[in-house]
Amino acid sequence: MISIQGLSKLYKTKHQNVQAVDDVSLNIEQGEIFGVIGYSGAGKSTFIRLINRLEEPTGGHINIQGTDITNLPINQLRKRRQKMGMIFQHFNLLWSRTVFDNIAFPLEIAGISKSERQEKVQELIDLVGLKGREKSYPSELSGGQKQRVGIARALANDPDVLLCDEATSALDPETTDDILDLLVSINEKLNLTIIMITHEMHVIQKVCHRVAVMDQGKVVEHGDVLDVFVKPQSKTAKRFVQQLNPLEHKQDSLKRFITEDESTEVIKLHFIGNDAKRALISEVVKTFDVEVNILQGSISPTQEGAYGTLYVELNGNESVIAETLKFIEASGVEVEVIRDVK
Structure with a gap:
């Protein structure tokens, strides 16, 4: 469903070149929750921003459902991005808009009629468990509720891929588990492909089917979560496994x-x-x-x-x-x- 071949990102500065993503090749199947884990500076956040071209790749190709998005002109890319929802660590909500209006915002941009927007937004509010908070503003919500708004907004245009960039790292452990349970439920109900970027092995353990371990821009190990947990091969994977199994x-x-x-x-x-x-x-x-x-x-x-x-x-x-x-x-x-x- 998603084929990534030789993906690279090189940042050039006045004093040095930084290879943030280095020749990454992965295949991610339709309907799976795929985790990408690494420590700070591993390149994982850059990697996920390359998938929807919020960052432009230096090299390589990203093929999503038969479309090579690395070669799409900007007008076609905008339409393709509507089918790639994204959830951010710090929610990125519009603080002057209510819960309802935050979720409706991408539908407005897509030119969806008011009646259709209302029906879709209410459906999403029910899906993420925010019924009764439609008129609340972000400042009136807890961290978990804000992230539920972010998830609903990301689902507004019925995406086939949901990108999660450290979606739970700003939340307490109990709220993290609630959000992860919600994402698993959405994955199962909608057969939605989810890519989880995280530095927390607990997230990988709880929700992911397969995982890639990144270090210094490279994928140093990838496979089924159970295989990586039981027989980690790379030093980085072994360090992460030790977090959960002291x-x-x-x-x-x-x-x-x-x-x-x-x-x-x-x-x-x-x-x-x-x-x-x-x-x-x-x-x-x-x-x-x-x-x-x-x-x-x-x-x-x-x-x-x-x-x-x-x-x-x-x-x-x-x-x-x-x-x-x-x-x-x-x-x-x-x-x-x-x-x-x-």
Whole structure:
């Protein structure tokens, strides 16, 4: 649905050149929520502004539903932009207009009749949960309500792509979750493609189907959210995953729980999808003559299913432990033997 090939943006200044986006190629499917994550200066906000040509690319192509927008003349680009809604970090509302009039504004620009505008705006107000606030001004709204206005306004022209540039970073955690739930609901109801730009791994975890990790203008890793969470390949992705799973970098804390005995083995288990709900430890205890000591663990949900990490100590005969490990691996759970924690 969206094909991005060799996309680049070079800023030239008097003293230096800055490669904000460097040869990025991605395919984003119709109806998916695609996340782009990176730390400050990674190029992610420039990347999303290139998609609707709020920034002009230095090189590369962006093809949306068969149209190469990088080659569109400005009059055709204006019409194409009407089908690309955008949500901003700081809302960008018109402070002198009411909620109703803010949402109606893009419809006015598009030349939609007053009666059609009224019907469409009311439909959007109901969709984003702002019924009763039609006559309120932005100064009278909470941050979450302002962003709901921004979402409704972005949907006014029935876009096929919704671009979200740090849409929740100005909100508190509870309000963030409410806005993310709303975006998931909109994605499902409208089959709307959503591109989420964020520096928060929680956002990726909660709503995205796939993710691209950016660093210094490049995409250093991309794939299904579960794959990136469970097996991050790049240093940047590993740092983000550690934000949500502090166990990944606190193995030293295991030492105090481990039995000083040569007949023990410490293992790390990765559970994915339905395996995260399986009573595997109970099965092991019933099947094998081993003692199992659970050291620490965590489980996290994503759009594509849950994933979890569990550290356990196995105590028993060496050959029995070997059979136990084979049994666990055969069950579909990934096993990593930890030897450097003692």
